[in-house]
Amino acid sequence: MPNQLIHLQHVYYQYEQTEALKDITLTIDEGDFLAIIGPNGSGKSTLLKIMLGLLKPTKGEVLLFGKPAPLFKERELIGYVSQKSNAFNTGFPATVEEVVKSGLTKKVGLFHAYPKNVQSKVKDALTSVGMEMFAQKNIGDLSGGQQQRVFIARALISNPKILILDEPTVGVDSENVRSFYHMLSHLNREHQITIVLVTHDVDAVSKSISHVACLNQTIHFHGFQNEMNSMSDEQLEAWYGHSVRKVNHQNEVQL
Amino acid sequence: MIEAILQYQFLQNAFISGLIIGVIAPLLGVFIVVRRLSLIADALSHVTLAGIAGSLYLSQSIGALALLNPLYLGIVASVTGSLFIERLRRLYKHYEELAIPIIMSAGLGFSAIFISLAQGFSSDLFSYLFGSVSAVSQQDLWIVISIAIVVLLFLMLFYKELFVLSFDEEYAKASGLPAKWIHVLFMIVTALVIAGSMRIVGILLVSSLMTLPVAAAMRIAKGFKQALIFSVLFGESAVIIGLVSAYYLDLAPGGTIVVTSIIILLLTITLKK
Numbered sequence: 001m002p003n004q005l006i007h008l009q010h011v012y013y014q015y016e017q018t019e020a021l022k023d024i025t026l027t028i029d030e031g032d033f034l035a036i037i038g039p040n041g042s043g044k045s046t047l048l049k050i051m052l053g054l055l056k057p058t059k060g061e062v063l064l065f066g067k068p069a070p071l072f073k074e075r076e077l078i079g080y081v082s083q084k085s086n087a088f089n090t091g092f093p094a095t096v097e098e099v100v101k102s103g104l105t106k107k108v109g110l111f112h113a114y115p116k117n118v119q120s121k122v123k124d125a126l127t128s129v130g131m132e133m134f135a136q137k138n139i140g141d142l143s144g145g146q147q148q149r150v151f152i153a154r155a156l157i158s159n160p161k162i163l164i165l166d167e168p169t170v171g172v173d174s175e176n177v178r179s180f181y182h183m184l185s186h187l188n189r190e191h192q193i194t195i196v197l198v199t200h201d202v203d204a205v206s207k208s209i210s211h212v213a214c215l216n217q218t219i220h221f222h223g224f225q226n227e228m229n230s231m232s233d234e235q236l237e238a239w240y241g242h243s244v245r246k247v248n249h250q251n252e253v254q255l
Numbered sequence: 256m257i258e259a260i261l262q263y264q265f266l267q268n269a270f271i272s273g274l275i276i277g278v279i280a281p282l283l284g285v286f287i288v289v290r291r292l293s294l295i296a297d298a299l300s301h302v303t304l305a306g307i308a309g310s311l312y313l314s315q316s317i318g319a320l321a322l323l324n325p326l327y328l329g330i331v332a333s334v335t336g337s338l339f340i341e342r343l344r345r346l347y348k349h350y351e352e353l354a355i356p357i358i359m360s361a362g363l364g365f366s367a368i369f370i371s372l373a374q375g376f377s378s379d380l381f382s383y384l385f386g387s388v389s390a391v392s393q394q395d396l397w398i399v400i401s402i403a404i405v406v407l408l409f410l411m412l413f414y415k416e417l418f419v420l421s422f423d424e425e426y427a428k429a430s431g432l433p434a435k436w437i438h439v440l441f442m443i444v445t446a447l448v449i450a451g452s453m454r455i456v457g458i459l460l461v462s463s464l465m466t467l468p469v470a471a472a473m474r475i476a477k478g479f480k481q482a483l484i485f486s487v488l489f490g491e492s493a494v495i496i497g498l499v500s501a502y503y504l505d506l507a508p509g510g511t512i513v514v515t516s517i518i519i520l521l522l523t524i525t526l527k528k
Contacts, residue, residue: 052429053431054428054429073431075430076430078429080426080429080430082423082425082426082429088422089289089291091473092289092421093289093472093473093476093477093478093479093481093482094418094422094479095477095478095479097478098418098478098480099422102415102418102422105415105416105418105419105427105430105432106430106431106432108415110412110413110416110433111412114415138477138478154426
């Protein structure tokens with residue numbers, strides 16, 4: 001039986017009067033490449049924040065690596081690439097190397113200096129995302145796609161078991177989006193890193209992912225990517241909130 | 256001038272504290288600027304003015320407090336102001352910047368009341384507003400040295416965390432860093448530097464020593480460490496040139512230091528073009 005890395009049990013979340021998430025039960029196993037997809041305002045980012053322990057559910061339980069979220073301290077096991085990384089202050093005077101190194105901050109701990117082998121760790125992390133040539137560049141001088149790779153390297157440097165990405169390809173051109181997902185796929189298969197990402201771009205990720213969760217306040221479908229075909233038009237409509245048409249195209253589903 | 260420095264204690268005090276402030280103000284200023292908190296320094300300097308004016312009034316009206324160094328109440332007011340700013344930023348989550356005008360006007364309001372109560376604008380208060388080469392006492396120098404030790408220790412111990420918080424606050428929180436506490440400590444340390452710097456640069460110009468050298472450094476720095484190094488170099492140059500010209504031209508050092516910083520900034524802008 002695969003290791004359960006994240007498990008949500010009947011989770012609810014409410015922003016003041018608005019119910020953002022309703023009765024979410026979801027398990028992410030080791031090795032999964034899960035895309036959480038849904039329309040705007042469907043609660044995708046809220047769900048990720050609950051998984052990361054940034055938000056406390058109104059009701060329900062979250063287990064991280066088998067432990068209740070508030071008791072889970074080994075944060076370095078979860079790598080995070082936020083949506084906001086795309087909109088960071090591009091004038092920030094930091095080199096790629098400095099940004100990637102900062103991914104070790106929590107692991108190293110308060111009042112401790114970076115380990116002596118930090119340079120080789122930075123190099124390894126940058127190599128795994130194909131950015132080793134850019135170590136001395138200022139982060140603001142890179143393209144959106146390159147910056148996202150750097151942020152993944154920052155997440156990878158602490159050897160996480162799971163990588164959580166929030167809309168990682170916002171502002172990245174379509175050519176780079178493809179190579180970006182190819183890189184994630186490589187990390188998932190070759191480095192055995194479990195990947196969870198939220199996106200509304202199901203077409204772009206469909207070749208890379210193993211599992212899909214269709215979210216719109218609640219989970220309308222969760223299973224293997226190729227099983228999405230089994231969703232009826234009614235289910236699709238309930239999920240997307242308005243009339244959608246499913247098109248089968250070489251064993252892939254497009255909406 | 257070197258002869259004069261060796262001869263007069265007050266000049267030694269002014270130069271040593273100036274050199275120390277030339278390091279710590281821009282060093283902390285880099286974090287303030289990249290976190291887009293530049294105006295907080297201004298708000299805190301106005302709160303410090305309230306503490307100074309309050310202290311000058313108390314020492315005027317209560318005989319037992321006649322020898323009280325106004326810097327102490329200035330420091331208390333500045334630190335209290337920094338904690339209030341934090342509280343207000345949390346209260347007005349969606350309008351965080353509101354905290355700055357609230358605290359700034361509170362500082363100016365109290366200052367105006369204390370200055371009125373003291374019945375006038377004494378020359379002592381003028382030196383707090385615009386800095387003074389002759390007003391730095393031995394006690395002031397010790398306060399500046401103590402503040403510098405606290406600031407340098409803080410930056411050494413929390414450098415990694417401050418970098419992450421400044422670059423990507425959400426990532427810092429997701430990593431499990433105690434972002435809130437580090438930020439509160441950062442605000443307190445900022446308040447200390449502002450209170451400590453005002454003897455030399457003056458309350459009204461103290462924020463400029465935290466921002467102008469940084470603005471110049473950011474034009475040419477490659478990476479964060481370089482930004483820190485250039486900021487300190489520019490800060491020190493401004494303090495040294497500013498103090499020397501203030502001494503020879505008999506001007507307020509706050510003004511000469513700030514004008515030198517602006518010249519450095521203009522040079523970096525022109526050179527970078």
